[in-house]
Amino acid sequence: MAIFVDRDTRVVVQGLTGEQGRFHAARMAEYGTRVVAGVTPGKGGQQVDKVPVFDSVEEAVSGTGANAAVIFVPAAHATDAILEAAASAVPLIICVTEGVPVHDMARVYTHLSCGGSASRLIGPNCPGVIAPGRSNVGIIPGSVASPGPVGLVSRSGTLTYQIMDELTSMGIGQSTTVGIGGDPIVGTDFIDCLTRFEQDPETEIVVLIGEIGGEDEEKAAAFIAGNVSKPVVAYIAGFTAPPGKRMGHAGAIVSGSRGTAAAKAAALEAVGVRVGRNPSEVAGLVAALT
Amino acid sequence: MDLLEYQGKELFRRWGLAVPEGQVAGNPEAAAMAARALGPVVAVKAQVRIGGRGKAGGVKVVSTPEDAHSAAESILALTIKDHPVREVLIEAGVDIASESYFSILLDRAARTHLVIASARGGMDIEAVAAETPEQVVRTPVDPLMGLQNFQLARILTGLGIPKESRKQGADAVRRLYRLYTEAEATLVEVNPLVVTGDGEVIALDSKVSIDDSALFRHPDFAAYAAPGTPDSQESKAAEQGLSTFVKLDGDIGIIGNGAGLVISTLDLVDLVGGRAANFLDVGGGADAEVLSNALQLILADGRAKAVLVNIFGGITRCDLVAKGVVDALGAVEVRIPIVVRLAGTNAEAGLSILNQAGHPMLFPVGTMIQGAEKAVEATR
Missing domain, CATH: 3.40.50.261 (Succinyl-CoA synthetase domains)
Structure with a gap:
């Protein structure tokens, strides 16, 4: 057993079509992590390294059964990405993005902790979680x-x-x-x-x-x-x-x-x-x- | 980003809060002219991004333009806790009936906003909290719900605003809260917030910090950035996108990737008897150009007697780091030892690039501790 992630962790990468998202998704997959989907609004239907891209987290979750989200979108959009994953009740949300405004995070934290959210947020500005030999979600x-x-x-x-x-x-x-x-x-x-x-x-x-x-x-x-x-x-x-x-x-x-x-x-x-x-x-x- | 008092007061005015009439002066003559316009009684106040200026002699109340001239002369000659005074704020005297302390800040521990109010204005609030904690009223404000009326009433009571000025006080607190959230500040402090003889509520001082991560949404605040001296190492670093640069007072230049690793490297240099000249985090995924610029920045300053480059490659590739180091050695003449420790992604390729370069001042090492020891030894 590990904490937060394990062999059954199925990852959706928010921002998969960006340079950072693509690079790290490939590294995660290479490690053996189950990278099942990507999300970039407007790019649904594409594939990145054989991983299907969806327009929304909602579609990615219903299409692939993803149970963890990792976020590589720019800081100005990170709050939106976190809240989108939370709205789809993704149990684990890992936000790698650095430079998220702190007033945004004060609202997001309050929303997640007081709103009966099913999601756990790790980050932002974090390298993620690794269960050695099993799953690596992040960088x-x-x-x-x-x-x-x-x-x-x-x-x-x-x-x-x-x-x-x-x-x-x-x-x-x-x-x-x-x-x-x-x-x-x-x-x-x-x-x-x-x-x-x-x-x-x-x-x-x-x-x-x-x-x-x-x-x-x-x-x-x-x-x-x-x-x-x-x-x-x-x-x-x-x-x-x-x-x-x-x-x-x-x-x-x-x-x-x-x-x-x-x-x-x-x-x-x-x-x-x-x-x-x-x-x-x-x-x-x-x-x-x- | 910390604002100067007069910059904070510009924001106060923009958000509709009353402040004393004032003018900024960069020399005693301008100060005397301002005093003539605003006087007879004026306050002459040092503009520095650090607390404790009152104790350091940075604030004087005078009643003639001549005295304003000499007060400005002495204040402009001060350096307060390493902050040289470049400007003074000349403000019209205020008829003070009562003084309070007010602040809103980000409460990291509780992950929420916190308003602190006290009727003991003009004092060091931490000292007041230590001696008479009952006189410091702390009110957490939900970031989603905002300031509620019951909280406002509690804050006004905490401030000790007299009954006849409650309306003005409530208006001031509402405006300060709006400023805090809309300008995305991490601190808005008014000490003292005063009630005048006429019952008006005005901000006599200001201390405002804006969240650096939110500045992209507030392009108009760029004018408030500390100018520094044009040739300072910090401003050169910022020009090259090395925004994390912090100048320290030792003689060993430090470059690393990742804030935690660089902080740890500073500590390690100290542990083995040296002193770091700077903090510089080149971040994740730094390439040869970034490394070369970083190294040249430290070399150009001339204070460093050795440089320690400490890289743990994750997304950063050690071969590119090595290439950057070698590029810098080719671009400028280097007479001080450059100690390089590479670990992680492509470390072996990086090491062979360093070894091939064969520069007499280049010293590759295997571990962080060896790197720190080698760099310290070189400064002896």
């Missing part, structure tokens, strides 16, 4: 993943690949890796993933990769104290980040004394989480637990 390079007992959740992209690669090269595989995204408002947070990893029989150790900005790591620490029995190893990026400067990710900013890496690491260590000071140390801490 995580399959080559760094291997199946095993580590559940990995991260706000980052390439930093996650780095840590997956270090784990894999030490012979330590992953049950699932979830990139939740680096934006101020994302659909799925650390706590959602920790809950699922705690329940997942295949996951024995959880690795949490955080960064400066917001309070999600502090909230995760409080949650771990009361709800997670499995060992957790963490890494926080940004100990040397100056306050007030946005470091790449829209959400990665230290505001005054808030959102610092030191405060996050301290909150996690206070509840027994082992925090590594660099990616290799994280892999070493995990190895010591296996």
Whole structure:
């Protein structure tokens, strides 16, 4: 078992006919992911690498039984794409798109969480979810993943690949890796993933990769104290980040004394989480637990 | 994007909120002229994108044009927390009956909008919240439903607006909420929001931040972008589409792909005893030209004594990164070590391109830590 995706995940790619959509859909399929449909309004009836394109998510779902959507449309259209997938009750929506306006996301998040929606949103601005050897929905390079007992959740992209690669090269595989995204408002947070990893029989150790900005790591620490029995190893990026400067990710900013890496690491260590000071140390801490 | 006080007040005016009459001045003479037009009593206020200017001597109230001249002279000579003062705002004095604190911001933890109101205006709100939390009224506002009347009443009570000015207060709060949502701000702060002797409600200060991701819907806000000095590294980076560039104060130039990996690289350089000169994320799928531009940008600045390029190829191809590095080495004379770590997609092809180039200042390494150590060693 993995969390969020598995062998029975059937993916519809929103924005399949675009450069990014086509490139990543091919990579997902190559990994063994069941990419069953694409959606681009006005391009229904076409095929991209033998995957049928539909005009709407509704048609794609009824035509192919897709049960997960991955979004590669430009930021100005991402909200529409998310809401369209949610309106078709697609259970899992992964939005890779970066630069979605935050007021849009505040409305979308409220709509999905208060409106009795059947959909879980992961992202935006996220690399997606991979269950090694089974399904890869998003842009995580399959080559760094291997199946095993580590559940990995991260706000980052390439930093996650780095840590997956270090784990894999030490012979330590992953049950699932979830990139939740680096934006101020994302659909799925650390706590959602920790809950699922705690329940997942295949996951024995959880690795949490955080960064400066917001309070999600502090909230995760409080949650771990009361709800997670499995060992957790963490890494926080940004100990040397100056306050007030946005470091790449829209959400990665230290505001005054808030959102610092030191405060996050301290909150996690206070509840027994082992925090590594660099990616290799994280892999070493995990190895010591296996 | 953080706006200057007077830019925020331009938005306040556009959304129909009262602000004091004012003029922006870039030199003491202009300040004195403005004071003559607006005085006798005026405030001379430093325009910087950072808080704490009052404590730093960046705000003075004067009663003659001559005093406005000398106040402007001293304020324009200030640098407040690394922000040089280039302009002052001269504002007509206001007859203040009471002062309140008001803000609306994006509450990341609750994923909603949050209005904060307090009758303790003109103070550091975090200090007020720490000492007397009952005097800070926090009202979450549903992004889909918008501001409701019961919330407005609660906010006005929190602000401590006297009964006779409630109508004006309600109008001001409604306009501020409309500005926050329509301009797609992540913060609108008014400290203080004042009631005048005549019972009018006006915004004496402004702090506005606009969501960078929403700027494509607000092309008119482009005029508010921080100009920087024309030759600054940041503005050169922005011209080349390297929009994530952040200048830091060390001497090791950093280039990487992916924000998290670059932040982590800065930390690692620090851990092994060095200091990064910058943050630069070339993003996913960077090609040779992007890499070459990024490297030349850092080399042209002259502060870096070494450069560390740290790439984990997912959609980014390490062979293209290597080609970009070699292109840059061919385009400009390089006298400092360029340490390159390539992993992931096409890493071996990238490494062989670097090795073939055989440049004496090029040092390929196998891991992040080796890269950080090599770069730090080179600056010693």
